[in-house]
Amino acid sequence: MDIFQAIIIAIIEGLTEYLPISSTAHMGFTAALMGMEETEFLKMFQVSIQFGAILSVVALYWKKFFNFSNLGFYIKLALAVVPALGLGYLLDDKIEAVLGNQIAISSMLVFGGVILLFVDKWFKHPTVTDEKEISIKKAVIIGFWQCLAMMPGTSRSAASIIGGMTQGLTRRAAAEFSFFLAVPTMLAVTVYSVFVKTWGAGTVNPQKGYEMIMASSETIQIFIIGNVIAFIVALVAVKTFINVLTKYGFKFWGWYRIIIGIVLLVYFTYYK
Template identity: 65%
Template sequence: MNSFQAILIAIIEGLTEYLPVSSTAHMVFMSSYFGIQEDDFVKLFQVSIQFGAILAVVALYWKKFFDFSKFSFFIKLACAVIPALILGKLFDDAIEAVLGNPIPIAIVLIVGGIVLLFIDSKFQKPTILKEEDITIKKAVTIGFWQCLAMMPGTSRSAASIIGGMQQGLSRHAAAEFSFFLAVPTMLAVTCYSVFLKTYEASQMKGYELILKSDEHIQLFLLGNVVAFVVAILAIKFFIEIIKQYGFKPWGWYRIVVGTFLLLYFSFLK
């Protein structure tokens, strides 16, 4: 993987991580189209640049994350992330197996798009307009909804936002809580991938792969910086879109992209 390819992956990560469109599906296609070899470092890179996207949320909502007087906010996030931590560890190998087959990822992308077309009409009377009114029980329930994203192509953002709206949150509140929940969730995945996971081909830990060469270090830093900047822009854009148009545009986008990916990997590749 060269610098140009690293920047492309980071742009895709920053653009799609917080949008309900599945960053995994986009990165699978891009890696295939540009011929990026799926070695251990590339697999690690695709996960580790989530750190830059995490920092984007913290930077945009820094008043929320650094207001330590409101412990209930951190308790809600801690409780909500538990389902993903447990189930993610249990199904880690199964998830990796699916990543090797883009067809089901494309199908899930399409199905998720169809669901998004009807979300706005399904949940028209929200009862919770701000994070402070979310109970721990509702936070945990949203955490379980987020686990649906363990199926690549689902979108962590889409699953947690739908879960939030099902629990009575407004579109805006559900989207923001999805952003907040992404921080501990993605931080846990990133830390596991960098410090604990041993990659099969190289038999090295993630941090060993990063420190293996100056090139790897530079790509790691470059990817996180690009993902950080792009994610900030994507979050601001997404909030404005859902305020004005809801989730239908994202539903149609998923259907179109999913259909294209299904055709590409079935007949065109």
């Protein structure tokens, strides 16, 4: 991976992390279309630059994250993230095995797109408009919904937003709580991928994420630039998504997923 490729992947991460269209799928497709080899460093990079996207939400909602008088906010996030952390740890190898299966991921894009076409009709009468109105029980249920995103191509954002709407949240409230929940979820995943997980286990050169990052000045630059770009792009994407979602709902994103998914299915089936 060179710096140009890292910038492109980081832009895709920043644009798609908080949209209901699967950042994992889009980064995987982008890497494949650029002809990049599916190395352990590339896999680790795609996970670790989520740190930049995390910081964008903290920056945009800093009053929420640093309001230490609202203890309930932190309790909700802590409990809601537990299901994903537990299942993610148990299913780590199986999740990684699917990451290179572009046909399966493309199929999930299409399937998820069809679901999004009907979400606005299914949940017409929301009653929860603010995070403070979300009970601990509702937060934990949303956390379980988030686990659906362990199948690459599903979208963590879509799963948690739909989960929120099943609990009576408005589209805006569900999207914002999805953003909040992403912070501890992706922070844990990033820390695990960089400091705990051994990439390439069973090969001749297994390494921790930080060992791959510190291998050369170029890999250090790639890691830093990737996170900076993901942070900047995600700042714009989050604000844009909230406005579009509040005004137009999920149909646009549903059709987008279906069209892109079908195009990629054809490409990876017949031309790759």
